[in-house]
Amino acid sequence: MTAKRILIVEDEKPIRDLVAFGLRRAGYEVSEAEDCRSARARLVDQRPDLMLVDWMLPDMSGLELTRSLKRDKETEDIPVIMLTARAEEQDKVGGLEGGADDYVTKPFSPRELLARIQAVMRRASPAGGEDVLEFEGLRLDDSSHRVTVGEAEVALGPTEYRLLHFFMTHAERVFGRGQLLDRVWGGNTYVEERTVDVHIRRLRKALEPYALDRLIQTVRGSGYRFSAREG
Numbered sequence: 001m002t003a004k005r006i007l008i009v010e011d012e013k014p015i016r017d018l019v020a021f022g023l024r025r026a027g028y029e030v031s032e033a034e035d036c037r038s039a040r041a042r043l044v045d046q047r048p049d050l051m052l053v054d055w056m057l058p059d060m061s062g063l064e065l066t067r068s069l070k071r072d073k074e075t076e077d078i079p080v081i082m083l084t085a086r087a088e089e090q091d092k093v094g095g096l097e098g099g100a101d102d103y104v105t106k107p108f109s110p111r112e113l114l115a116r117i118q119a120v121m122r123r124a125s126p127a128g129g130e131d132v133l134e135f136e137g138l139r140l141d142d143s144s145h146r147v148t149v150g151e152a153e154v155a156l157g158p159t160e161y162r163l164l165h166f167f168m169t170h171a172e173r174v175f176g177r178g179q180l181l182d183r184v185w186g187g188n189t190y191v192e193e194r195t196v197d198v199h200i201r202r203l204r205k206a207l208e209p210y211a212l213d214r215l216i217q218t219v220r221g222s223g224y225r226f227s228a229r230e231g
């Protein structure tokens with residue numbers, strides 16, 4: 001399994017360094033931003049699995065940044081933990097209303113922060129009953145990595161499996177090839193966009209015997225959409 005990526009948005013370098021150090025030691029891949037503008041630039045290059053966002057940032061408040069991320073379809077499901085020096089209950093409520101998934105008050109210990117990160121990540125990708133996805137008779141069980149249609153097992157390669165999993169959790173939306181590369185392959189890979197088409201073709205071929213290849217629709221000029229409706 002690849003390391004989970006965390007983006008830290010914090011303007012105070014000593015705190016950022018300390019947090020980054022602790023997270024790298026715990027096995028996370030860390031990227032850093034000192035303000036909201038650079039956080040946005042980092043988000044474009046690479047999608048993090050979680051973000052730590054300081055409340056007080058020089059260009060925009062961390063709360064505003066969190067709100068705007070949660071309003072955007074591209075970033076709404078990235079879990080956010082807010083870091084703040086203010087302990088007042090009012091701020092905590094404000095942070096959670098702004099869409100933050102959790103809240104850590106400074107000063108915090110690296111252990112406490114790690115425990116919160118793990119808890120938020122567990123919630124973001126539950127290990128329990130939500131592992132099974134179903135769509136139009138197609139069933140994907142993420143705990144056993146099996147894809148079935150009725151009694152029949154659909155044999156998929158690992159990339160086709162990840163692609164299908166992504167589509168099943170993001171139905172009805174159109175994704176460009178670049179977006180699929182970022183979300184399914186991971187932003188740091190140097191894969192050409194036409195690789196996406198190759199794997200889409202393989203996935204369609206695997207679904208064809210069940211007449212479910214129709215679910216993967218080509219949206220001319222834009223990319224692909226997973227949908228049961230007529231394209």
Ligand code: CA
Pocket residue numbers: 010011012054055056057
């Ligand atoms: Ca700050």
